[in-house]
Amino acid sequence: MLPAIEALRRHFPQTFIQAAVATGIGELLMWHTLVDEVIDVGIIPAGEQNLGGAVKRLFKLLSKTRGNTTDLILDFSPRVETQMVARWRGVARYVTPSRFSRLLDLFLKRRGFQNDDHFAQCANVLRQIGVTKVDETFAFNLPNDVSLKLEDKIFRKASRSGVPIVVLYSAQAGAAHGWGIEKFADVAHRLVNNFQVRIVVLDEPADNRFTKAIKPQLPANATLIPAPSAGEFIAALARASVVITDERGVAKTAADLDSPVIEIADSYSPYAHEKSYRVIESSSRFRVSVEDVMEAAYEMMQTGRTASVLKR
Numbered sequence: 001m002l003p004a005i006e007a008l009r010r011h012f013p014q015t016f017i018q019a020a021v022a023t024g025i026g027e028l029l030m031w032h033t034l035v036d037e038v039i040d041v042g043i044i045p046a047g048e049q050n051l052g053g054a055v056k057r058l059f060k061l062l063s064k065t066r067g068n069t070t071d072l073i074l075d076f077s078p079r080v081e082t083q084m085v086a087r088w089r090g091v092a093r094y095v096t097p098s099r100f101s102r103l104l105d106l107f108l109k110r111r112g113f114q115n116d117d118h119f120a121q122c123a124n125v126l127r128q129i130g131v132t133k134v135d136e137t138f139a140f141n142l143p144n145d146v147s148l149k150l151e152d153k154i155f156r157k158a159s160r161s162g163v164p165i166v167v168l169y170s171a172q173a174g175a176a177h178g179w180g181i182e183k184f185a186d187v188a189h190r191l192v193n194n195f196q197v198r199i200v201v202l203d204e205p206a207d208n209r210f211t212k213a214i215k216p217q218l219p220a221n222a223t224l225i226p227a228p229s230a231g232e233f234i235a236a237l238a239r240a241s242v243v244i245t246d247e248r249g250v251a252k253t254a255a256d257l258d259s260p261v262i263e264i265a266d267s268y269s270p271y272a273h274e275k276s277y278r279v280i281e282s283s284s285r286f287r288v289s290v291e292d293v294m295e296a297a298y299e300m301m302q303t304g305r306t307a308s309v310l311k312r
Contacts, residue, residue: 006032006135006138016036017035018035018037021040021041022041026040039061041060042057057079058085074125098128117270119252137256147238154239155198163196166188167202167240168244169203170246176286178285180286181214183293185218187244188218190290191294197301200222201225202228203224207226237254238258244297248265251263255271260276
């Protein structure tokens with residue numbers, strides 16, 4: 001979503017842009033001055049089936065947009081509550097990802113037709129309003145003080161020279177379509193035993209479900225970062241020797257930060273075109289074996305991060 005909003009701002013520099021987004025995304029949008037105002041809708045769990053959460057977001061959106069003169073709503077991830085707001089507000093134009101365009105991409109076997117390719121969805125929406133140039137990567141602005149604070153949190157004043165950091169992240173904590181808490185924990189123990197790495201377990205900004213679920217199964221020296229700020233989240237990914245995740249958006253973010261990443265997936269990834277971006281794929285994420293992930297991690301740990309660190 002970030003490259004899409006950047007393209008939108010570049011195309012309409014004088015337009016007032018209000019973004020209704022999850023907490024972490026809102027922090028990043030304001031941090032990079034890409035929008036004028038953020039409506040924080042909190043945390044939206046992957047695959048959420050909670051009607052109560054949708055109702056709360058609906059009323060928040062209606063409350064925060066009351067009295068606004070809105071000419072255009074771009075809905076990159078259509079949900080029941082966003083569609084209802086658009087109807088009730090009587091907006092002049094409401095744009096969602098074009099189904100016809102996505103079917104055409106599928107028919108022509110074009111890159112980017114996957115259901116979970118959110119970049120393609122966002123670019124699809126922008127094309128409908130005449131914005132055709134969207135960068136595939138996003139240049140994060142990471143202040144030094146944020147990185148230093150993250151380093152202190154990870155190492156707690158212990159020696160940090162030459163210690164590889166492996167970041168584990170899942171937005172699917174405990175979900176049937178995720179990789180599995182016990183598998184992330186198994187990888188953590190194996191990496192500590194074989195490489196003496198520092199394990200960092202990262203949660204979504206303003207959330208603590210993953211760190212809470214995995215904590216009892218981790219090695220003793222693992223660092224947990226529950227409910228991080230957006231800055232801490234990005235800094236952790238940027239500092240990683242390897243990022244292991246079952247969330248495509250986070251894998252893509254790590255790649256944009258030049259961090260080696262292993263994505264555990266249940267579908268083809270359009271982003272896996274570099275050596276430092278590995279996809280371990282099966283018919284479901286849970287079917288991906290720990291051994292396959294470890295093999296990829298071994299290769300990345302042995303390669304090292306000298307080139308990517310210098311690039312950053």
